[in-house]
Amino acid sequence: MSETIGTERLLLRPWRVDDSAEAASLFRYASDPEIGPHCGWRPHTSVTGSMRDIRDILAVENNWAITFRSGVVGSEQSDSAAGDAAPGTTSLSNAASDKAAPGEPVGSIALKPVGEHIVGAVHADPELASRYGSLLGDDAMELGYWIGRPFWNRGYVTEALRATLAHAFDTLGKTAVWGGHYVENPQSGRVMAKCGMTFAFRTKGTCFPLIDERHDCDFRIITAVQWRTSTR
DSSP: OOEEEEOEEEEEOOOOOOHHHHHHHHHHHTTTTTHHHHHHOOOOOOHHHHHIIIIIISSSEEEEEEEEEESSSTTTTTTOOOOOOTTTSSSGGGOSSSSSSSTTOOEEEEOOOOOHHHHHHHHHHHHHHHGGGGGSSSSEEEEEEEEOOOOOSSSSSHHHHHHHIIIIIIISSEEEEEEEETTOOHHHHHHHTTOOOOOEEEEEEEEEEETEEEEEEEEEEEEHHHHHHHHH
């Protein structure tokens, strides 16, 4: 079971299995067609399916539900929570408003073994293999994340990502963390860059079988040395 990670505004906690409220909250945000396809999975279609995904996919080591602390912006108990969606976004239905109860999942962030889309690309290029070949094994991890659209552009993902990187390096003792995003989703790249992750390489036509699509992708990396230097 993953430990809970606290930040100024967030609690990153393990997912709760067979919890109807947990599944309903996941469905509320993961059913948005602007979320899943950008992460390589289809939008959720039912609360039952969301509950199954929690049990079979999300409730694993180093996978956290992104939740708000009581009283912060985005929480129903916050006096300063705005009534409109974040700047640059469109409002969703009332069911997916820009207020969430403290402890209610509004997104997910995870660390996992480095995927074949990274390993294969590095090994296929001698220059990349020379530079990054030693940063692909069990001492490295890959991250993934998303947050509900009403909470975009408020710095929550950056806050969650910094805390997750600190956990990877300071608690798990990893040597490197990778991340990737579609070329047409540069916002995700900017989040990674804010946290010190530097551009490594671009792939063409990477296959995402869950959505039966191909996308050009940019991949970024940060090493433990770089992390510790940036946080001094």
